[in-house]
Structure formats: structure tokens, C-alpha cells
Amino acid sequence: MKRLVGAAVPVTAALVAFFFGAIMLLAIGASPWEGLKAMVDGAFGGGDNLARTAVRATPLILVGAGITVAFRTSVVNIGGEGQIVAGALLTTVTALALPDLPAAIMLPIVLLAGIVGGAIAGAIPGALKAYASVNEILSTIMLNLVMVQLMNYLLRGPLIDPAEVASGTRNPQTERLPDGASLPILVPGTRLHLGVPIAIVAAIAVYILLWRTPLGFRLRAVGHSPDAARAAGINVKRNVTNALTIAGSLGGLAGAILVLGSEGQRMQTDGSLAGFTGSAGFNGIVAALFGGLHPIWTIPSSFLFGGLLTGATQLQRSLQVPSALAIALNGIVVVFVVSSDRVRSRLDTMMAARAEMNDSGGES
């Protein structure tokens, strides 16, 4: 019965999203029914589309799992976009620096590089919050804006493919990465690659971390009440830093997978964050909220939002409705979910604990 009540929020949110989606489609003169059919078909119709949905879901699972760690520690992480880019950049640099090693050696190294890159991008706002009382909502957003410029600088300058310079086209992209750094395709003929199971395993690992390890216990204790955690001898500052570092490392892994699983086997930019990340840093927040801030529920939730994204691509192709519709719908889902009682009570605990952290920020 509890499950049923738990499912009520996502189901209602989905209905609300469909309702507003239909209104938006009508507003721009497209048929909602045709639109819905195109979206469902694009998302889940046939193996090829399912594989594409799974691939789109992958960064959402990882970012979403990271969001649950941060939020359960009462730290807000809006920096997913920047963390993805940080991970992707370090993965790219590492892969280009290494000789063409066999995948069994190469892949763990370059995936780890992504994790480290994202961890650094998460640790900075984490440490700034813990030790300098810098509001992490703002600092993570600002780091996104810094990372997009860093990506553009590196891909237009030091990391640009020499072939692009030679031909004079100067498309901002790196050289093709070594073959060993390519994520193996699991189902021949589709885009389904090893990144998908890696993300699922990572989300399960986050669940184990949060509820089955001492570190997870400390993170959740801080998230529940920093003052009580401090009284129990838990180092609040270190755990706040840890939470954003873990969240960042998952975003970084998502960035690594985006590069290593890309069709071009390289990193490229159109000058915007979304052009590389597909807004996964934000959509991951949506997926995590929709999954009730639980890492396991974030998995099916991410598949749903991955489906929304691939469905929107199909919508653009067959009805000429811009795929930005999916972003607008995600916004509506967020507003709805955070207005619903169940998720709200969880988030209110978080915001109260955040305030407590700020109030006693100076000491300990």
C-alpha cells in the first residue's frame, strides 16, 4: 500500500506533464495526439529506439544518483553540467595522452580520469561551502559557467584536432580517441554500449554507500541535522565536502561515458553546455526528484526521462516540433514534484538542515 501511495506522485506528475505538453503542442498548432504517438514511438518503439533511450538515460542515472547523495546530506548540487564537462575533459586529455592500449587496461583508466575530473569540480564548491560558508547553490552554478568557457577554450585551442586546423574548418573538436578507449557496443546494430550497465551498477553502489556503510550513515546524519551530527562527533565540514565530491565524481563519470560512448569517439562543443551534456546536469536533478531522491528509483525514472528526450527528438523529426519541448516539460515536472507533499517533506528537511548548517557555519 505504501508503494502505491509512493507511486501516486510520479503518476500524477506524468499526467500533469502530458496535460501541459498537450497545451504547448496545441499552442504551436500541432496535434497533441499525433505528438504523443510520435514521442512514445520515438522513445520505446523498437530495439533501436529503446537502445537510444537507454543511452540518453545513462548520464541522468549517474547525475541523479549523485543528486541523491548531495540532497541526502542537505547539500544542493546544481553543478552537474560543469561536473560532466570536467570529467569529459580529463577523460579526453588522458585518453589522448596514452598510447593505444587494449580496452581492458585503457577503459578503467579513462573512466577513472572522468571520475577524478568530476570529483575535483564537486570538491571545490563542497570545500568552499564547508570551510568558507559559500552558498553552494550559487557556486555550483557559477562553476558551470566557468567550465563551459574552459571547454570552449580547450577544444578551440590546445586540444583542437590538428586535422581541423590543417583543413581550415576549425570545428571545435578533439582528435579521435584511441580505439581502446571506446565503450564496447553490447547489442550489435544499436548504440547500446557498456556505459548503460556501468551507470546502473553505480546507482546501486550509491544505494549501498548511503544505507550500508559508515560513510553513508555520516552523510545522512549530517543531512538530517548538522547540529546533532556534530554533537555525535561527526565532522560536518568534511562530510559536506565528501557529499559534493561524490556527486561530482558521478557527474564526471557521466561525462566520461558521454565522450567514450559518442559516435565520433571524441569530445566536441557547439559553444554551449547543453550542446555537449544534453542538459543532463539539470535533467538528472529532475530524474532524481521524480525518483523520490532514492538512487534505485532514480534508475527507472531516468529511463522515463531518457525516453522523453528521445521521444522529443522523434517529435522534431516527424512533426517539426522543436525538441526543446522536453526541457520545458521537465521544468513543469520539477515544479509539480516539489509542490507535492511527499517529496516536499524530504526537501524541507534538507532546507532546514542547510539553514542549520549556515547558522552554525562559523564554529566546529
Place this chain on the structure above:
Amino acid sequence: MSDFFTASILVATIASGIRLATPYLFASLGETIGQKSGVLNLGVDGVMLLSAFFGYWTVLERDNLWLAVAVSLVVGLVMGLIYATITVFFHATQGISGIGIFLFGLGFSELMFRRQVGTPLPVDKLPKIEIPLLADIPWLGEALFQHNPLTYAAFLAVPVVVFMLNKTTFGMNVRAVGENPQAADSLGVSVARTRFIAIVIGNTFAGLAGAALVLELGIFQQNLTNGLGFIAVALVYFGAWRPVGVMTGSLLYGLVAATVLQWKAQGIIPRGASDIASMAPAVLTILALILLANRVPAPAALTRPFARH
């Protein structure tokens, strides 16, 4: 390098800095009013994108700049009504619901732009108005008194907001419900109504910020703001929740941005490093947040929903 310090270039840079400060100023003044009432609005960027797009579209279709400003203002107002409703009546968690508003604005403005306009077509910009006599003062006149009407309006709004927050009953109520809603409630101040109005005013300012941005650039593209609205939220912390502080911060950002543009044009910043130079506003914000963190306390009830018990 020496070229930059010739008087005419300095004056032009200051004038352009003031122009660039305008959207920051509108947005952060609005955010100040909302935060003073205890409500964080992270959706400013999304509201700016929506108002900028609809203002731009109005100019394209109707060729009427003042109608465009009015449309942007109304878009801000409507978004304010929506955000106020979900915040005050549904007690949505503010730090996150604002992200929802942002995503909606980002997505819907792009959807409408791609569907209804397609490619970025340039439109008329707001005309410059030279203030009689003052505009003729050497150097100073060009820097301060040859701007478009929205720029004047933004700076004139500063003393108005100061007066409103400090000298009017509504302003007192705003500050009271932002500091101690329980006490304000027990004195008969409606927390819900005060916050609702503060949020709507704040978002209307964000709507004007969108108009100021798009009608200064004369063009729209997806994600036009590029994080400007988020920086405006940070400016409220920077300005310590005071309109004058917020204005100082906005001017600083405008001047930094103008200097970067000028240096790029003059080749002082080499082309290869221009992306690095574009980091300046965000890096500046992080540094400011580090330096100013906890110097001035935020409104005590910021982000805390209020419910009578």
C-alpha cells in the same frame, strides 16, 4: 595597452558598462525584493528568457518597441503569479522549484523561438535618449546621459525600491515577513499576501531585465541570457540585500564585461584567450561569495515556507 586609457575609449567603455549593467540591475533589484520577503527565486534566468523572447517576438511581428517592453513586463508578471502561487500556497521548496521555472523558461523560449522565428533576425534596438544639457557635458555626458530609457529606468528604480522597502508600510511588512514571519503574523500582517506581492513585483523586474537585455542586443537566440539571471541572484548576496549594494555590484559586472569586450576588440586579449576572459563574471562571483560569505546575514526566514500552526 596604453590605447585603452585614452579618454574617449575609457568613456565609451564606461557607457557600455552602464548599458550592460542594466539587465543585471533590474533582475537583482527584483530578486532583492523577493529575498527580503524570505523567498529565494532561482528562476530569474528562465523568466528573463521568456520575457526576452516574447519582447523580441513582439518587435518582429508588430515593430513596436514600447509594446515589446509592455509584453516583457506582463510575461514577468504572469511568471510571478505562477511562482508566487506555487511558493506561497503549495509551499514548494524554493531552491529547487526555481530550477523548474528556469528549465521551463529555457525550454519554452527555445521551443517558441525555433518554431515561430527559426533563425535569429535582428530587430530595432531601443533608441538612445540624450538628456538635454547634461548629455552635452564633455566625457561625463556621453558616459552617463546618452542611454536608452530602460537604463535610466533601472537606475531610477534604485531609490524607488529603497524608499519602498524602508519607508512604506508594505516595505516594512516585506522585511518583517522575511525576518520573522511568526511575529509578523501575530501582529496581523498577512505573510502569504506580502510574500505573494513581493514575488510578483520581483518577477516583473525580471521581465524588464529580459526586455532590457534583448532590446539592447537587438537579437534573440536560444539561451540568450547565458546564466545572467543566476549571476543576478548572486549579486543580491554581493549587495548584502541592499538596493544600493546591488546597484554597485551590477555596475561592477557591467564594467568588467565592457572592459573584456573592449580589450577583445583592441586585441589586448588575444583571440585564443577570449574564452578564458569570458570566465570573468563567474569567477568574480565566486571570489565575491568567498570574500563576502557570512559578512552580512541573509533574511532570517529566507527559503523557509510559512504555515500557521
